[in-house]
Amino acid sequence: MLLDTASNFFRDKSPSAKVRNLIGSANGYDDAVWQEMVSLGWSGLAIPEDFGGSGLGLAAAVSIAEPMGRHLAALPFISTQLFVQGVLAGGSDEQKSQYLPAIAEGSIGTVALFEEAGNWDLTSATAELKAAGDRFTLTGVKTFVTDAEVADHYLVTATLAGEPALAIVAKAEIPPASLSRETVIDETRRSYRLVIDGVELSAANVIRGERARNALAAVRDAALLLISAESAGGIAGVLEVIVEYLNTRSAFGRKIGSYQALKHPSVDILIGLERARSHVYHAASLLDAAEDAEVALRMAKAESSSSFAFAGDRAIQFHGGFGFTYECDAQLYLRRALWSQYAFGDAAHHRKHLAALLLD
Amino acid sequence: MDDDRAEFRAEVAAWLQENRPPEPNFLLPESFMEVGTDAQFNYLRDWQRCVYEAGYLGMAWPKEYGGGGQPQAMQDIVNMEMARQKVPFMPNTIGLNWAGPLILAIGTHAEKQKYIRGILSAEDIWCQGFSEPDNGSDLAAAATRAVRDGDEYVLNGSKIWTSLGTYAKYMILLARTNPDAENRYAGLSYFLAPMDVPGVEVQPIRKLTGEYGFTQTFFRDARVPADCLMGKEGEGWKIAMQTLTFERGASGGQAGGLSMVAVSAADVVELACNAVRDGAPAIEDPLIRDQLIGFLIEEQGDRLCGARARIPALCSERPGAIAMSGKLRSTELRRRLCQFAISLQGANGARWVGDAHAFADGLWQRSYFNAFSATIGGGTSQVQANIVGERVLGLPKG
Numbered sequence: 001m002l003l004d005t006a007s008n009f010f011r012d013k014s015p016s017a018k019v020r021n022l023i024g025s026a027n028g029y030d031d032a033v034w035q036e037m038v039s040l041g042w043s044g045l046a047i048p049e050d051f052g053g054s055g056l057g058l059a060a061a062v063s064i065a066e067p068m069g070r071h072l073a074a075l076p077f078i079s080t081q082l083f084v085q086g087v088l089a090g091g092s093d094e095q096k097s098q099y100l101p102a103i104a105e106g107s108i109g110t111v112a113l114f115e116e117a118g119n120w121d122l123t124s125a126t127a128e129l130k131a132a133g134d135r136f137t138l139t140g141v142k143t144f145v146t147d148a149e150v151a152d153h154y155l156v157t158a159t160l161a162g163e164p165a166l167a168i169v170a171k172a173e174i175p176p177a178s179l180s181r182e183t184v185i186d187e188t189r190r191s192y193r194l195v196i197d198g199v200e201l202s203a204a205n206v207i208r209g210e211r212a213r214n215a216l217a218a219v220r221d222a223a224l225l226l227i228s229a230e231s232a233g234g235i236a237g238v239l240e241v242i243v244e245y246l247n248t249r250s251a252f253g254r255k256i257g258s259y260q261a262l263k264h265p266s267v268d269i270l271i272g273l274e275r276a277r278s279h280v281y282h283a284a285s286l287l288d289a290a291e292d293a294e295v296a297l298r299m300a301k302a303e304s305s306s307s308f309a310f311a312g313d314r315a316i317q318f319h320g321g322f323g324f325t326y327e328c329d330a331q332l333y334l335r336r337a338l339w340s341q342y343a344f345g346d347a348a349h350h351r352k353h354l355a356a357l358l359l360d
Numbered sequence: 361m362d363d364d365r366a367e368f369r370a371e372v373a374a375w376l377q378e379n380r381p382p383e384p385n386f387l388l389p390e391s392f393m394e395v396g397t398d399a400q401f402n403y404l405r406d407w408q409r410c411v412y413e414a415g416y417l418g419m420a421w422p423k424e425y426g427g428g429g430q431p432q433a434m435q436d437i438v439n440m441e442m443a444r445q446k447v448p449f450m451p452n453t454i455g456l457n458w459a460g461p462l463i464l465a466i467g468t469h470a471e472k473q474k475y476i477r478g479i480l481s482a483e484d485i486w487c488q489g490f491s492e493p494d495n496g497s498d499l500a501a502a503a504t505r506a507v508r509d510g511d512e513y514v515l516n517g518s519k520i521w522t523s524l525g526t527y528a529k530y531m532i533l534l535a536r537t538n539p540d541a542e543n544r545y546a547g548l549s550y551f552l553a554p555m556d557v558p559g560v561e562v563q564p565i566r567k568l569t570g571e572y573g574f575t576q577t578f579f580r581d582a583r584v585p586a587d588c589l590m591g592k593e594g595e596g597w598k599i600a601m602q603t604l605t606f607e608r609g610a611s612g613g614q615a616g617g618l619s620m621v622a623v624s625a626a627d628v629v630e631l632a633c634n635a636v637r638d639g640a641p642a643i644e645d646p647l648i649r650d651q652l653i654g655f656l657i658e659e660q661g662d663r664l665c666g667a668r669a670r671i672p673a674l675c676s677e678r679p680g681a682i683a684m685s686g687k688l689r690s691t692e693l694r695r696r697l698c699q700f701a702i703s704l705q706g707a708n709g710a711r712w713v714g715d716a717h718a719f720a721d722g723l724w725q726r727s728y729f730n731a732f733s734a735t736i737g738g739g740t741s742q743v744q745a746n747i748v749g750e751r752v753l754g755l756p757k758g
Contacts, residue, residue: 104651246755258756258757258758259758260746263745263746263750266755267685267748267752270678270752270753271685273679274665275665276661277674278661278664279657280675281668282667286626299660299661302653302657303657351649352646355646357652358629359652359653
């Protein structure tokens, strides 16, 4: 099974010491590992065979994202998948032919969706696409653009004549000074502020109207699915760290895992893990069957985000004095949990949307 | 669902609709742990007999012993229809879900012949004698004595929290046959003990709701035939643990039917639509909406876990996690759901069953109190958490 293969792969390629080393590296990931993922067909697994991919569909990406999350791997996999889904759902055939085969060969894509206001609504972008004859100019400031430095192409949300639209922008078109690295709570991430000042684009780089709405929905769905999967993996990873410590450390003459005050919340973390995984797989199966998955996806994000945040928090506490140090791996997971919590809507945000969907 | 099953399901649905007993003019218990009056008992027992005689109970049990000899899937269809139509539950829970499957799994042919049919028809009600006044959770400390005397065992001691004790014909009894065994586990034996012998006294205990439903059982030189012993002397602990795996839902083989009145988040949503808090419909309050959605997410997560547990490839790292945490999850959710439901009623949350102005007849208040029977009985939530922590996570024992 892909999940088993990927699990073994990331356990082998992303041990904790390596994660820490990569924090100080330029790009935040090991390119050799990325190339291996490309050659295994993983970066292109959701791309249809017609465009050079494996045609497995988005749900298969869960099997990669979950073990990546478990081992805190920070490769540009999710960024690329979000780019792919946006182009697949909203791109013209020409646009798909232009970008997707390259992704299957290892090209990296990412999405530039958010802005300074911190609004999770993907249709609230204020970056502006202005038409000038048969060309467009794009101006605006985007935040939390993950993997922007290594990406070849960005899918940027903007507004065009008052309507949501997207622009596909090549990194090569952006002056280097446009990108500045943000300092974010998860040190494994590479997150950027992108200042676009009148980049010129042809119609071939623009997605508008109905296509734009489809692209935004697809990007949102893919983000909720893959970040939830990655978070579910993260819960499993931090639980493994907690259990290892509880079985090793002694206090008052006993292994500390024998104390119910530590044992019982560890079970709560396990319960959160199992629920999160179940929600994620269910959402994936609905997407696979092309069924409406909004409720399932929002539930998956709410559960995985809150459970991962709880697990990371308890991991610090349960490691005692050591938990308070940088050296303890608990902080790696807590930082990742908070990053994931605030990406694409936290649990409370999704509960609010679910209330409108389910209670009204 | 294929055509045969769809047809069967329609047949079951129709039968249930036509044959379910009318709503009684007294409160029904929420589970077998709350059957406290003769009226409640007779109503439920008659219903179980009716369901069995129609062929819808014990469908997967061997025909030779009174079962239907059919695939489990058929019983699953009946169970689903019963849940969907919210028909009354089957009172002989201990017999149907624990004693029966146990006897079918490890009992002798004679035991199966003697007990199975009566379990299904509700002719023979079963109760459980595990907990004692001094040890509710620590079953291995059982002190009730069983002393061999000729072709009988003489029982002395006391069991407590005996649900259906007033009505039971048989008790699955864990008793000590050897106080000098090499360890306390090895001195225990397991009996399928008759309740209607001299020396057995059943004393009803009043629950926190004010109603009845369980008892304390006293054994004073009560004599039971020696062939009541299941297996051999000294095997009691092993058999008791096997019973608990049935009780905690970790093993299949149950006879079917519902065991209790279901409480769902959807019920609480409906309540919120009808309740008024601080002068406005509860369903419009953002904080209440947030909590309701929280419950829906949790409940759906548990439902999906139940489905995922049947796909080994998706549970490979911890195959037992979902089954072993089932009771802990569902009972604690039920308790919190009922507790929350009361809060939707505003000041009227303080009313009780019987008050003319109680919301939903005060049933949420009653359900909340009764919910503790499941978080405490059958292994407390804290014991469950210990078990999951130790056996699933591999954490050290205390």
